[in-house]
Amino acid sequence: xxxxxxxxxxxxxxxxxxxxxxxHALETHGTLYxxxxxxxxxxxxxxxxxxxxxxxxxxxxxxxxxxxxxxLKSYFIFGVLLITFGYVSGLHSLGYTxxxxxxxxxxxxxxxxxxxxxxxxxxxIIASIVVTFIITYVKSRQKLIIIGFLxxxxxVSYKHLELPFIPSDWNMPWDFDVSxxxxxxxxxxxxxxxxxxxxxxxxxxxxxxxLIILLLIxxxxxGIFNFGFFMKSHIIHASQPISPTLAVTTIPIMxxxxxxxxxxxxxxxxxxxxxxLTTLGKNTLFIMYLHKAILDITxxxxxxxxVLRLFIAIIVPCLLSLLYNYVxxxxxxxxxxxxxxxxxxx
Numbered sequence: 222x223x224x225x226x227x228x229x230x231x232x233x234x235x236x237x238x239x240x241x242x243x244x245h246a247l248e249t250h251g252t253l254y255x256x257x258x259x260x261x262x263x264x265x266x267x268x269x270x271x272x273x274x275x276x277x278x279x280x281x282x283x284x285x286x287x288x289x290x291x292x293l294k295s296y297f298i299f300g301v302l303l304i305t306f307g308y309v310s311g312l313h314s315l316g317y318t319x320x321x322x323x324x325x326x327x328x329x330x331x332x333x334x335x336x337x338x339x340x341x342x343x344x345x346i347i348a349s350i351v352v353t354f355i356i357t358y359v360k361s362r363q364k365l366i367i368i369g370f371l372x373x374x375x376x377v378s379y380k381h382l383e384l385p386f387i388p389s390d391w392n393m394p395w396d397f398d399v400s401x402x403x404x405x406x407x408x409x410x411x412x413x414x415x416x417x418x419x420x421x422x423x424x425x426x427x428x429x430x431x432l433i434i435l436l437l438i439x440x441x442x443x444g445i446f447n448f449g450f451f452m453k454s455h456i457i458h459a460s461q462p463i464s465p466t467l468a469v470t471t472i473p474i475m476x477x478x479x480x481x482x483x484x485x486x487x488x489x490x491x492x493x494x495x496x497x498l499t500t501l502g503k504n505t506l507f508i509m510y511l512h513k514a515i516l517d518i519t520x521x522x523x524x525x526x527x528v529l530r531l532f533i534a535i536i537v538p539c540l541l542s543l544l545y546n547y548v549x550x551x552x553x554x555x556x557x558x559x560x561x562x563x564x565x566x567x
Contacts (some may be wrong), residue, residue: 293347328396381455433475448468504546
């Protein structure tokens with residue numbers, strides 16, 4: 222029996238993927254750009270943390286097969302398709318294309334252009350495995366909280382980690398150093414899911430948090446305050462007296478809680494918007510992988526309207542995802558029916 226999805230989480234993911242696409246489409250990096258980057262990546266890590274479970278009976282083989290292998294397959298399949306498309310369309314030479322296949326293995330910030338968002342899957346996979354490992358073997362809630370704070374403190378303490386055999390201008394493979402920040406957000410989501418579910422429907426909690434975020438946006442826009450949080454490139458800066466560590470541990474989480482609360486409100490009062498956003502939220506993987514390429518392609522084709530480019534970049538991958546899921550479902554149903562027929566003949 223399929224588990225019932227939680228509408229406000231799918232809505233939040235739908236809003237998140239729209240924010241990701243907008244962030245990549247904006248030509249000016251002003252207040253809106255900074256605000257989107259405060260939360261549009263953290264919210265995916267927090268939401269993922271909601272559903273992480275300890276591995277039962279140390280059955281890591283089943284865990285990896287069920288949760289990690291499908292993500293790895295999607296990473297390499299979409300990567301190979303987009304790299305090949307870049308060559309076939311004449312965007313890249315054969316030599317560049319062959320080198321880019323090697324970059325796909327290295328991952329992280331070495332990937333750009335159509336594959337510039339692929340760092341997210343690198344970090345998501347690493348963080349998922351690490352957090353699952355932690356919650357499997359560390360049972361003390363207090364110790365888990367301490368581990369969470371240690372990861373974010375460490376993750377903010379350096380600009381880039383370097384390995385002796387890697388060029389100094391290269392980041393870690395698979396953006397491994399960024400994973401510490403993702404681990405913090407995932408662990409937060411895992412530890413505080415129950416509290417978040419309650420808080421997002423309490424106006425005495427949400428209104429003050431929303432006001433704080435609005436004040437921070439106003440401060441960012443007026444130059445009184447400045448917080449930049451760009452996970453892929455590991456660029457983090459915050460104006461005094463707020464330290465980067467304090468900013469990272471509060472602003473993305475508060476912003477995400479506001480989005481969760483808005484999503485909850487939408488799910489209870491706006492059925493049409495709920496349907497649209499939950500549909501996007503259920504199909505974020507295809508949109509995450511493909512929107513950057515489609516934004517670039519539509520621009521090359523002469524589509525000047527950012528709104529139209531965004532619409533195409535979000536809707537086309539969503540439709541492809543729906544088609545893919547439909548075909549997969551039909552194939553599974555046919556195979557299941559064939560199996561029943563075979564058993565009847567035995």
